[in-house]
Amino acid sequence: MKFDAIIIGTGQAGPSLAASLAKNGYKVAIIEKGHLGGTCVNVGCTPTKAYVASARRAFIAKNSTALGVEVNGSIAVNLKTIKARKDKIIADSRTGLNKMFTSNENITLVKGKARFLDNHSVEVNGKTYEADKFYINVGGKPRIPEGFEGVNYLTNESILELEEIPDHLIIVGGGYIGLEFGQMFRRFGSKVSILDRGDHLLKKEDPEFGKAIADIFKDEGIEVRLNSDCISAKKSGDEIEVSINCKEGSPTIKGSHLLLATGRIPNTRDLGLENTDVSLDEKGYIWVTNELQTSAPNIWALGDCNGEGAFTHTAYNDFQIVNSHLFEDKKRKLSDRFTCYAAFIDPPLARVGMNASDIEKAGIKARVATRPMAKIARAKEMGETQGMLKIYIEAKTEKILGATFLGTGADEYIHTIIDQMYARQPYTVIRDAVHIHPTVSELIPTMLENIKSLE
Structure with missing residues (x-):
């Protein structure tokens, strides 16, 4: 049971790293306690964006009269069909990963939960596996706040198993997960109430974007309650009653279903890391260097569990960083990366780099x-x-510091800004570029002709 390298977790970084190690002659074990593919494939990007696509089709069908398209008759949403389509996409991805692992003579797939015995060995199903190098890629899971233990709540994972559309979905949390599911199920036909403790949605963004999203949601018939700290929930007949600490509005709200979208925590607490030299921060994330090495010199941490990004694209970049130090001439570093992400609501919000705050x-x-x-x-x-x-520019260097876009197609044309930032060229390069008409991105050069001081 001795390997050159052991990878724990088959999320975005793990399979790519396993394939690269195997290609370079390493004997690799990759350990997975659940379904192959990690969060993205099973309960994250893949299924949710499939649902978002269905929700948009329903919305367009119901709201095209102003563009001269009239749909006669009722529009029905079949959640069982939507779920079956999602399940097929997920199954295809899992099958592809399983084939990749089992067909490579240098890769051994081990099913079960890994627990470290020391810096050089783990136990899985009562067997000990040893390696010179370990790569932790265990991802994260939904954070469940206190006060909700006594009710049958949903998470971003379990809500994807519903086969009937909720009558009234209450969502605790106004981050991107809560917003995506809120708009999605409203478009499916649910009554939706979103409760958030902040004074605007998406607290990490400039306030005007959160306020604009709230207005968009209200226009779609979604109830948005801000400054609402949800402290507990209980069963009330066939419904769930949520208690709220709020300045305005009712201190309770009842609904048929409750989704907790209150953040995520890393899957590091039961890995046996106390038996190693790996250090965790106060939130349970694994401390890593600029090369993603932990405080144990033969162990690296990739993906959501290192706290350096909570996205599929950052997890894949973690693989690229580690792989570059193993096999490539150009060495990548965590500090090379610009933070970028999107909330896949409709219209989407996309962000790169710094905002006003x-x-x-x-x-x-x-x-x-x-x-x-x-x-x-x-x-x-x-x-x-x-x-x-909105695009922010450093006055001294004329380089772009960051941008936030909210609008149709924003998740695509934000890459115009991302690429410019990686090129480390002044904003005038985009300002003087000629873009295709008619597009949304053609207005990026135009808006850069009129920049103002940030007060």
Whole structure:
């Protein structure tokens, strides 16, 4: 049971690393306690974006009259069919991973839960596996706050197993998970109430974006209650009653289903890391260096469990960083990475780099370019004018510090800014570029012709 390397977890970073190690002659074991593919394939990006696609089709079918398209008769949403389509996509991904592992003579797939015995060995199902190098890729799980133990709550994982549309879905948490599921199930036909303790949705973003999203959601018939700290829940007949610490509105709300979207925590507490030299922070994330090495020199941590990103794309970049130090001439580092992500609501919100709050905290003198979607011709033509674009520029260097886009297609054209930031060129390169008309992204050069000081 001795290997050159052992990988714990088959999320985004694990399979790619296993394939690269095996290609380079390593004898590799990859350990998985659950389904192959980790969060993204099973309960994250893959299934939720399949549901988002179905929800958008339903919304378009019901809301195209203004564009001259009239649908006669009722629009029915079949959640069983939506779920079956999702399950097929997931099954195909799992099958592909299983084939990759089992067909490679240098890779051994071990099913079961791993627990470290020391820096060089783990136990799985009563057997000991040893290796010179370990790569932890165990991901995260939903955080469940106190006060909700006595009710049959849903998480981002279990809600994907429903086969009937909830009558009234209460969502605790106004982050991107809560917002995606909220809009999705509203479009499926549920009454939806979103409760958030903050004074605006998506607390990490500039407040105007959270407020704009709240207005979009309210227009779709979604109840949004801010400054609402949900402290407990209990059964009330056939319903669930949530108690709220709030300044305005009723201190309780009842619904048929409750989704807890209150953040995620790393799967590190029961790995036996106390038997190793691996250090954790106060939240349970594994401390890593710029090369993703832990405080144990032969152990690395990749993906959500290291606290350096909670996305599929950052997990894959973690693989790229580790792989570069193993086999490539150009060495990558964690510090090379710009934070970027999207909330796949409709219209989507996309973000890269710093926002106004970050810039203020850093004491950077900056300028800003803005444009409402309502002043973009393509958005008008599509009948999708909700949202706004903002780009932040460092006054001294003229380089882009970050951008936040809320609008149709924002999750795609944000990459114009991401690529420019990685090129480390001044904003004037985009400003002077010629983009295709008619598109939304053609207005990025135009808005950069009119930048103002950030107050």
